[in-house]
Amino acid sequence: MSRRRKRSRRAGRGASSTIALLLLLSGLVRLAEGVGPAVARGIVNADWARAEAEAAIPQVCDSDSDIRRTLQILKDRSAELDAREAELAQRTQTLRVAEEEIHLNLAALQKAEASLQATLALADGAAESDIDRLASVYQNMKPKEAAAVFEQMDATFAAGFLARMKPVAAAAILSGLSSEKAYAASVVLAGRNANVPTQ
Template identity: 35%
Template sequence: MRKGLLPGMAALLGLPVIIFGLQRYDVSQFFTAMADPPALMQGCMDVPEAVALAETLRDRALRIERYMEALDVRKADLATAEQTLRERLAELKSHKTDTQTRRDTHTSEVRTDIDRLVAVYDQMKPTEAAAILTNLPADFAAEILMRVQPENGARIIAAVEPRQAALLTAQMGARSIRTR
């Protein structure tokens, strides 16, 4: 049991040293160097175990070198994909900003148009405004009545036929409930 303890401790203590050493050097160059037949093998070509070990090490070094090359290709592919994604993200953000600006402009224009229309109805005589509003769709007429001055709105509703006035009032109440 004590015989296995000493080599285990040596391996445990030596492993960080080996890892540190490998980190300081380019590992691919180490394995590339091993892929070439070493000069030490010149006198050992008649020992089959040494030749087999050298071939195994060379094969492993070549596999590791190919793996490292594949990793480099993958890194390049990932960098390209990341750059493409960044460009697409910037494009989408720009498109979002443009869309929001257009939407805000459109909303502002619609509000300006509605304000002008309301101002026109505010200036009209209640009987004339009532005659026009009864021919408009009920929800649109209710929207106009909600925005005119309250005194003018009351006069306009008073000038509308009672059945139509009830419908407009119901639409105005429904609009108030929807906006809450």
């Protein structure tokens, strides 16, 4: 009874950690997807702009107007490259800030998970202690009185208590149960380790 509960709790904790990690990775992928295409577009646009600028620059500057025109094209191109560089720097900074936030959130999540596991371990220990104490109470009752209580219990629940008792006390209680209830509890007790590997 308690082993199954522990296994299901451990599985639940592992599942919640896995889900949190998947959500974190999903966020990083989405963030990267937003930046990647933008950077690619910037590179393609820069190539087109460079080709247009090179086509507009005269091959031979014969006059002052050609020189002025060439200088203006180069200034415009330089300003455009500066703007693109600033935009990429801003995007890089945004990505860096987002990455720092993700690391902080992950650290907080790990701390909360550790705290939750400690709390669950305390709760499990307290529950086990309570069940052991109650099993001891039933064991020390008169078998006839304990049997009357066990007769009202679910067979699985009753088997959990019987398994914690000394065999002599458990046998005395079982003998006081109806045949149906004693059989049901015995089947549960016998089946508790049925799935344990033998090799």
